[in-house]
Amino acid sequence: MDSSVARERALDAAEELFYGRGVQAVGMDDVRSASGVSLKRLYQLFPAKERLVEAYLERRDTRWREQLAAYVEERHGARERILAVYDWLGRWFDEPGFRGCAWINAYGELGAMSTPVAERVRAHKRAFREYLDSLAAEAGLPAAVGGQLFLLAEGAMVTAGITGSVKPASEAREAARLLVRAA
Incomplete structure (x- = not known):
């Protein structure tokens, strides 16, 4: 091999x-x-096991963001693409074996003890935030909206992971819809 x-x-x-x-x-x-x-x-x-954890998170990050972007890009209209993020999250939450966000989980287990793992998690979250910032900018929304959309998505991930429910995705989607409309 x-x-x-x-x-x-x-x-x-x-x-x-x-x-x-x-x-x-x-x-x-x-x-x-x-x-x-x-x-x-x-x-x-x-x-070292830490290197394997870093590589796992990095590879998962690439696939996760590619799948999200592919789903979102199928939508027409900038505001519809923003809402599609939450639709995609709902599909992800409904997958068999969903255990929450791999990066949040890894950070919770190792973040305080492993700077390389913490940095890998921060890089993933930073890239996701930048993606949402770009969707908000494309929709002509104020710069602050990207961060608010990020917090809604992250909250949905944590809640879905803890509760085992897909409902946080639709709740976050509705909050995002109201936020986008108000902005």
């Missing part, structure tokens, strides 16, 4: 395990067992 295949298998296993059970509950031996990558190779690819 070449390094790129081993890396992808390790990341696939890490994502399933870290997201499903939590980062601290999963050891490198668990990732080895789930991936079929030897422990020696796993440590060659990721010299």
Whole structure:
């Protein structure tokens, strides 16, 4: 197995395990067992578990933002694209195995102990905020609206993760609709 295949298998296993059970509950031996990558190779690819967590969050960030943008871009009209963010969140919250926001979860587990993981989480949140800022600007809304839309989305993510309900997405969507209309 070449390094790129081993890396992808390790990341696939890490994502399933870290997201499903939590980062601290999963050891490198668990990732080895789930991936079929030897422990020696796993440590060659990721010299520390922290590096594997960073890589998992980075790869998930790329996919998450690409999927969100693809969904939103299918909508016509700037204001409709803003509301589509919350529609997409509702679809995400309804996926089997949804356990809340991977970055919030990782930050809650490791943020105080791991500067690299905290920075990876901050980079994801910063990129999401910038995306919402760009949607608000495209709609001709005041600059502050992007941050308010971000807080609505983040609140929906936390609430959905805790309650196991998709309802926070529609509630945040309605609040965003009122905010956009008022702005």
